[in-house]
Every structure is written in C-alpha cells, then in structure tokens.
Amino acid sequence: MSSIIQLLPDHVANQIAAGEVVQRPASVVKELLENAVDAQATDIKLIVKDAGKTLVQVIDNGIGMSVTDARLCFERHATSKIRQAEDLFALHTKGFRGEALASIAAIAHVEMKTRQEQEELGTHIVIEGSKFVAQEPAVLPKGTSFAIKNLFFNIPARRNFLKSDHVEFRHVLDEFQRVAMAHPGIHFTLIHNGSETFNLPSSNYRQRIVNIFAGKTNEKLVPVAEETDILSIQGFVGKPEFAKKNKGEQFFFVNDRFIRSSYLHHAIMSAYEGLLRDGMQPSYFLYLQVPAHSIDINIHPTKTEIKFDDEQALYAILRSAVKHSLGQFNVAPVLDFERDPNLDTPYEYQTKSAEYPTIEVDRSYNPFADEVPTRREPTRTASAGSYSNHFSKPAAAPSWESLYVGLKQDTEAVDFSALEMEAEDEIAPSLFNSQETETSTQKTYQLQRKYIVSPIKSGLMLIDQNRAHQRVLYEQYLTNMTVQQAASQQLLFPLQVSFNPVELHVLHELQDGLQTVGFTFDRWENDGVVISGIPMHTNESMIRQLMEEIVHAFQEGLSDSFSQNDTLAKSMARSLAVKNGAFLTDKEMEALVNNLFACKDPNVSPFQKPTFITLSVDEIDKKFTL
Missing domain, CATH: 3.30.1370.100 (MutL, C-terminal domain, regulatory subdomain)
Structure with missing residues (x-):
C-alpha cells in the first residue's frame, strides 16, 4: 500500500500559514510597521489605497538589508530576532517568528526596495505568489520600502470575505494608532487614497495621544505614574465626565507592545467605581514596563494577549495607581466623615473677635408657688432695659357683647323645610358610570415601564x-x-x-x-x-x-x-x-x-x-x- 502522507509544497504551506498571519489588510500593516520599528527607523510612512485591498506600502529610513538578507527574509522561519528557544522569554522586539513576509508574499504581489547606509547601491526584488520575478541592484535611499499590491489575488474566496472599505480602513487605523502611540519618538505619516490622514511628528506620550485623538483630549487626561520592583506604570486616564459608551479609547501597552487584557481592564473599572454612569466606559492610555522574563507573549497568533507571572500583584498595583491619580487631581470626590462642617470658620469672620452673650435671670420666679403669680416686672440689669416693653401689661380686651351687636336674634325667617335635597343614590350612579366609560376606552397598559x-x-x-x-x-x-x-x-x-x-x-x-x-x-x-x-x-x-x-x-x-x-x-x-x-x-x-x-x-x-x-x-x- 502506498503512503498517503506527503509533504506540502512550499507555496501551499505558505498560503496555509498566511491564513493564520494575514487575515485582512490591517494584518499586513501591523507586520510591516513593526518591522520598520525593529529596523530602528525614525521616520515611517504608511500609504494605503482602497483600505489596503489594492495597496499597502510602508517606507522607513531604518538600517536596511544586505542583498543576502533581502532574499532570505522571504523564507519561512527566517528571523534575526531569536537564535534559541530561551530567547522567547527575553524579547525586546516586535516580530520574531519569521513567518510574516513569507506569508504575505504567498498571497500578494510584493515589491521590496532596500539599502544599507554604508552601501552605494540597494536591492530591488519583485515577488508574485511566492515566486521571485525579478531581483536587481538599484539606486535607492537609505532604508526599506515594502509595497504589497492586490492582496489575496490568488485566493478569491478569502478576498470575498473582506468587509467594506469603511470597516477595513477602521482596522488599518487601529493598527496604525497602536504602533504610533507605543513609539512617540518616531515620526509617522498615514496617506489614504492620496489624502494625508495623519502626520504625527516626534513627541512625547501626551502630545502623541492629543495629535491622534485631537478635540478636547488634552483637557480630559489625568496623568498616572507608579514605580515598583515588578511593574512600572506611566500614562493617562480620562476624567469621568468624558466617558463614552464605546471602548474606542482604551489602550494597554506592555513593554511597548499593544495588548488586550480583560483582567487589567477590570482593575481600571474598579478604580472608577462610583464615578461612572451605567454603561459608560472610561478612556485610558497606560504604558506598563515589566521584566521580559516575567511575561509570555507567544500564546496568541497576533501577540495581542500575553501571560503574566503574577497577575494579582499587577491588578492591585494598577488599581491603586489609577485610584490615587483620580484622587490626587481632585477627580474623585473625597468624603471625610470625621470632620464637623459646623466648626469651619467663615472667611469674613476670621479677623473678628468673639462676642459673649448676656444672661437674663428672673429672680422672683418660684416654681413651687401654689397659685399662679401675677405678672411682675423683670429684674432690671444694665443690659435689660431694652426688653422692658415686652413685659408691659397688655391692653384690655373689648367686651364680648360688642361682637354680636347688629345680629338678628330670631331664626324664624329661615325656612329649611322649603329646601330640596338631592338624593345620594341619584348622584353616585352617574359618577361610577362616567368612570366605567372612561376606563373601558383605555386599551393599552404599561408593564414595568418596559x-x-x-x-x-x-x-x-x-x-x-x-x-x-x-x-x-x-x-x-x-x-x-x-x-x-x-x-x-x-x-x-x-x-x-x-x-x-x-x-x-x-x-x-x-x-x-x-x-x-x-x-x-x-x-x-x-x-x-x-x-x-x-x-x-x-x-x-x-x-x-x-x-x-x-x-x-x-x-x-x-x-x-x-x-x-x-x-x-x-x-x-x-x-x-x-x-x-x-x-x-x-x-x-x-x-x-x-x-x-x-x-x-x-x-x-x-x-x-x-x-x-x-x-x-x-x-x-x-x-x-x-
């Protein structure tokens, strides 16, 4: 019986790997931008057409590649980032698996131009579907340029699964913003369909955030800073009054790498407890630095999820740092239940002296007297003269007979027998009939206001x-x-x-x-x-x-x-x-x-x-x- 297990051809294996690495144009943007950052570039330009379906081009002024490296970088598992398995737990770069360029070249038309600073000529390579079409020397500026054209040209089924240009461009922007925010010292430029969308000069963290999100971002940021042996935190959180319903402005960066963590997000939400309305989400831009050996970033294909050695300690430190910042900048209300507000001295009374009250005593008052004593004049003191009028004898009341002068004494003029009273049983039915008619016309009721x-x-x-x-x-x-x-x-x-x-x-x-x-x-x-x-x-x-x-x-x-x-x-x-x-x-x-x-x-x-x-x-x- 012949063998049924065979080795896949390289181009088929690369297409299968591309399904894991390249899911949409934004995946290409992420890989190329991270490679440009690892190449020590200080100026990176991203050019996109049709949300990346037609063209994704990244131009950088990094260290470039030699002729051998330019050809070898498109081979599977070819990388300059690691040499042995232990290097996976001491990573300080972005990409490291060496699959990105090989996977991209298998499903698109790739044109690469690169030159090192010490070389006079660079290298120009053209690849279509993993096949090298051309390779020749060329006069090029320092750095590297990758142009990815016609993504998924040889896999129409995958291309049909792409969303509209609005959705795909949104994902491209997400990847661009994450890399740009993690590296504020690099000048980033984004051009979409010939128009410049972003031009972010080299700056610090706060300026980079304001340049990306514009508007009133600067006035809503509250700085956060904390230094410990296991975690260093820098960044900003948003004031509660600027919270939104969506999570579009929530960013965690660990060792300059964007990550998602529901566990750390819960720490932020607990720090905002009591400050947000229901369903509202705060903004935060937090940069965490941890020892490289204490995290594992190789647990997810896109490396957006990582594993921490001690998550509980990070949770407590992060929650405490955010809560401290909100209180330090008077964002969170502070209640002191031990302070008596009645003891606070008004500002206008701070220079005045205290006035002592006078005490008036009626020395003739006897609570054990059998008969009610007649009203006496109060004992006069030096300060009691002004109160003598209150104890003077009241004027005599008028005689009660004068109140009834002019009233008729006889009641015979009023004949109550001539009055006709309505029967109670004639009124009640009409009231109930009108109420019954009114309720019978009501056909709808509200239950639980829902x-x-x-x-x-x-x-x-x-x-x-x-x-x-x-x-x-x-x-x-x-x-x-x-x-x-x-x-x-x-x-x-x-x-x-x-x-x-x-x-x-x-x-x-x-x-x-x-x-x-x-x-x-x-x-x-x-x-x-x-x-x-x-x-x-x-x-x-x-x-x-x-x-x-x-x-x-x-x-x-x-x-x-x-x-x-x-x-x-x-x-x-x-x-x-x-x-x-x-x-x-x-x-x-x-x-x-x-x-x-x-x-x-x-x-x-x-x-x-x-x-x-x-x-x-x-x-x-x-x-x-x-």
Whole structure:
C-alpha cells in the first residue's frame, strides 16, 4: 500500500500559514510597521489605497538589508530576532517568528526596495505568489520600502470575505494608532487614497495621544505614574465626565507592545467605581514596563494577549495607581466623615473677635408657688432695659357683647323645610358610570415601564416598547433618505461637536445621509463640526451622544447592513428610540402601537429581534389549570 502522507509544497504551506498571519489588510500593516520599528527607523510612512485591498506600502529610513538578507527574509522561519528557544522569554522586539513576509508574499504581489547606509547601491526584488520575478541592484535611499499590491489575488474566496472599505480602513487605523502611540519618538505619516490622514511628528506620550485623538483630549487626561520592583506604570486616564459608551479609547501597552487584557481592564473599572454612569466606559492610555522574563507573549497568533507571572500583584498595583491619580487631581470626590462642617470658620469672620452673650435671670420666679403669680416686672440689669416693653401689661380686651351687636336674634325667617335635597343614590350612579366609560376606552397598559400590554380578540399582546420604537424610526428614516427629505429644526445657538481626524473622515462620507434625516451642518473645522439644525422631535442634549454612536457604528460595522443608508437608519433608530424604563402616557402608548402595525415589517426590530408576542386565552387558561 502506498503512503498517503506527503509533504506540502512550499507555496501551499505558505498560503496555509498566511491564513493564520494575514487575515485582512490591517494584518499586513501591523507586520510591516513593526518591522520598520525593529529596523530602528525614525521616520515611517504608511500609504494605503482602497483600505489596503489594492495597496499597502510602508517606507522607513531604518538600517536596511544586505542583498543576502533581502532574499532570505522571504523564507519561512527566517528571523534575526531569536537564535534559541530561551530567547522567547527575553524579547525586546516586535516580530520574531519569521513567518510574516513569507506569508504575505504567498498571497500578494510584493515589491521590496532596500539599502544599507554604508552601501552605494540597494536591492530591488519583485515577488508574485511566492515566486521571485525579478531581483536587481538599484539606486535607492537609505532604508526599506515594502509595497504589497492586490492582496489575496490568488485566493478569491478569502478576498470575498473582506468587509467594506469603511470597516477595513477602521482596522488599518487601529493598527496604525497602536504602533504610533507605543513609539512617540518616531515620526509617522498615514496617506489614504492620496489624502494625508495623519502626520504625527516626534513627541512625547501626551502630545502623541492629543495629535491622534485631537478635540478636547488634552483637557480630559489625568496623568498616572507608579514605580515598583515588578511593574512600572506611566500614562493617562480620562476624567469621568468624558466617558463614552464605546471602548474606542482604551489602550494597554506592555513593554511597548499593544495588548488586550480583560483582567487589567477590570482593575481600571474598579478604580472608577462610583464615578461612572451605567454603561459608560472610561478612556485610558497606560504604558506598563515589566521584566521580559516575567511575561509570555507567544500564546496568541497576533501577540495581542500575553501571560503574566503574577497577575494579582499587577491588578492591585494598577488599581491603586489609577485610584490615587483620580484622587490626587481632585477627580474623585473625597468624603471625610470625621470632620464637623459646623466648626469651619467663615472667611469674613476670621479677623473678628468673639462676642459673649448676656444672661437674663428672673429672680422672683418660684416654681413651687401654689397659685399662679401675677405678672411682675423683670429684674432690671444694665443690659435689660431694652426688653422692658415686652413685659408691659397688655391692653384690655373689648367686651364680648360688642361682637354680636347688629345680629338678628330670631331664626324664624329661615325656612329649611322649603329646601330640596338631592338624593345620594341619584348622584353616585352617574359618577361610577362616567368612570366605567372612561376606563373601558383605555386599551393599552404599561408593564414595568418596559412592555405595553394590549388586549386583542384572541387574548393578550405584549409589545417591547424599545424594539417597537426602533422599527418605527428605522422605516421613517429610510423613507426620508429615499423618498423625501425630513424637516429640520434650527438651533438658536449652533452646537459644536469635537471629533478626531478619523471620525471627521467618516462624517464627511455620511454628510448626505445625515442631511436627508434632518441634520444641517454650519461649517466643518479641523477638530470638529458645527451643527445648526437637528431632526424633528430630537432633544438637543442627545446630539453629541448620537453623533458619537453613529460614527462608532460605521467604524465597527453593524451586522446585516447592506448599504450606507441602512446602517445610518439603524444607528439612529437604536440611539433615539424610547428606552426601557421610560414612562409613557396613554396617548403615547396608543400612538406607538398604531405606528408599529403601520410599518411594513412590524414583527421584528431593525436588528431582527421580535417586537411583540401574543398570549391566547387558551394559553392563559392553562396557567390556571391545576
């Protein structure tokens, strides 16, 4: 019997490895940027076209590669970072497995240009699907340039699984921001489709954060610093009043490497205990330095999760450091229950002397006297003269007979027998009849401020008020976008909302759709937008949160979204729909029920969740059956 186990060809093995290393264009961006950082570059430029699907190019001024290294770097498990297994626990670089370039070259067209500083000529290599097409010397600047074109050109199935350009570019931005924030001393530039998105000069941690997120980021940062034997913490946390609903501004860096850790995130949330509203997330940008031998970074393919030797100690130190910073900068309220506020001296009384009170004593008062004594004059002292008027004899009261002068003494003029009294049984039925008629017209009730109960012929209907309102608003916004433009209510004072450059880029693309639902933009600025009109029946206080949720929805990508208008309508419906826990009047409940069943698809919400359920009389009867 012949053998059935065979070695895979190199190009097939590389394509399989590429499925683990390269999941989307952002994976290529991450690998190339980290290689440029490891090459000791001080200026890194990232050029992206079509969210990386057409082109991802990284240009750096690092140390470059020789001719041999340029050819060898595309081989699997070829790396300059480690020599033996023990080196895995003493890593100070980014990449180390030597699979990135080999995997990228297997699924894309790669063009590399590199030159070392001491060499006169550099090397130009072209690879297509793991096949070397050309290699020749060339006149090049110092450093390395990687151009990755037509990603997944030989794996159409993988290319079809890529999301829209909005979503893919969001992932590219995430990777770019993480590397740029971890290395503020390097000048980073990002160009997307020919326009410059970021130009981050060399700076410190705080300036780099402000340059990336713009807006009012600088005024909301609270510094955090702590030095211990096992952990060194530097960075910033956000003030509680600037907390958001999304987690877009939460970053942990361990030894200059971005990581995710739900355990450390819980330490931050516990430090903010009592300072945040429900569902709000604080911002934090924390840089942790730990001994290299105390962590293992090789437990996840993308190296965004690491394992600590002593997580409990890190948890306690991090929580204490953040809580101390919030209290030190008067962000967290401090209550001293042992201090008596009545003992505090007012500022205007600090220079005044104390005034001693005078005591008045009635020496003639005898509590054991049998008879009530007559009123006497109080004993006069030097300071009691002013009180003599209070104890003077009151004036005599007028005679009581004078109060009744002029009143008739006889009551015979009033004939009570001529009065007719209404019978009580004639009034009561009319009151109860009107109340019964009034309650019989009420067909809807609110249960726990969450569900609307409505009786129907076959039994009972329970309507989720939040999901029902989402469906109503969703179809209303879609109609405004496709059929007719919605009315807009103008603001007396225009509202300015701050956004970073990435969020402004998303808003520019959504401008037409937002205007059809009622938004009016006065002007666009470098760090935000000025809004002069908002949709009808929208509270002005909700606009900031609404705009942030819309931008976040497009950056993350809502599920089951088929177009930009559909995503926008879903995001606005979810943000503006009446929330569970809100009280509704009878008219509001009735209008919501009528509008729901006037929709094209009243059965489900825009996110395909049921809006109501029905209980038949038979099902209710079964509940009472013993």
